[in-house]
Amino acid sequence: MPAHPKAAANISPRRTALTGPLALAVVGAGCNGEPTRLAGERCGALPYFTVAPVAPADVDLIVVAGGLGAPGHTLPTAHSGFMLAGEGVPVVSPGLIQITTVRRVTYLSSPTRQGERDYAVFFSSCEDVEGWLGHLTALAPGIPDNASGSGCQAYSTSDETVESCTLDVSGFTLAGGDPLGTGGLSAERGDRAS
Numbered sequence: 001m002p003a004h005p006k007a008a009a010n011i012s013p014r015r016t017a018l019t020g021p022l023a024l025a026v027v028g029a030g031c032n033g034e035p036t037r038l039a040g041e042r043c044g045a046l047p048y049f050t051v052a053p054v055a056p057a058d059v060d061l062i063v064v065a066g067g068l069g070a071p072g073h074t075l076p077t078a079h080s081g082f083m084l085a086g087e088g089v090p091v092v093s094p095g096l097i098q099i100t101t102v103r104r105v106t107y108l109s110s111p112t113r114q115g116e117r118d119y120a121v122f123f124s125s126c127e128d129v130e131g132w133l134g135h136l137t138a139l140a141p142g143i144p145d146n147a148s149g150s151g152c153q154a155y156s157t158s159d160e161t162v163e164s165c166t167l168d169v170s171g172f173t174l175a176g177g178d179p180l181g182t183g184g185l186s187a188e189r190g191d192r193a194s
Contacts, residue, residue, distance in 0.1 A: 043126035049094035051176040060085040084184035091183045093174040097123035102167045109161040140179035
């Protein structure tokens with residue numbers, strides 16, 4: 001049985017009921033225009049997200065929160081995500097967001113992704129709604145990627161050694177549908193969702 005491409009999008013806002021599988025339902029049902037609130041402002045009425053981060057046709061399956069996937073996930077996951085059907089899948093902003101942090105991860109030692117790099121974009125939509133989209137294989141032009149390597153730390157999991165570099169970003173705002181980057185890896189490279 002072929003492995004699935006790497007998960008490319010995880011949404012995990014705080015203090016809301018919006019998580020991965022529900023995100024598609026809320027996004028699909030809530031397209032009544034772009035909200036005007038920004039990070040740090042009080043949250044208004046739903047919907048907070050008005051655009052699916054990936055086209056529904058590009059979603060192969062949805063990983064539920066609490067899933068296991070040894071050896072990388074030997075404890076239940078705290079997030080859900082989308083397994084994508086191919087490589088280079090466009091990932092867009094799910095609504096009006098301010099990017100707060102960009103994390104770059106380089107797999108220094110790995111049985112399936114040695115030398116590969118991916119990104120996570122952390123954002124805020126309003127005072128009580130934060131989220132992140134992870135395992136992006138490339139960032140859209142203009143999004144800072146911490147190329148200088150500052151704020152880095154290395155750690156090891158059961159089968160990988162990883163370098164994670166974090167860059168705090170302020171005032172970088174995107175509207176719903178603006179490009180964030182791409183996601184998805186070839187099925188030949190492994191079924192490694194984090």
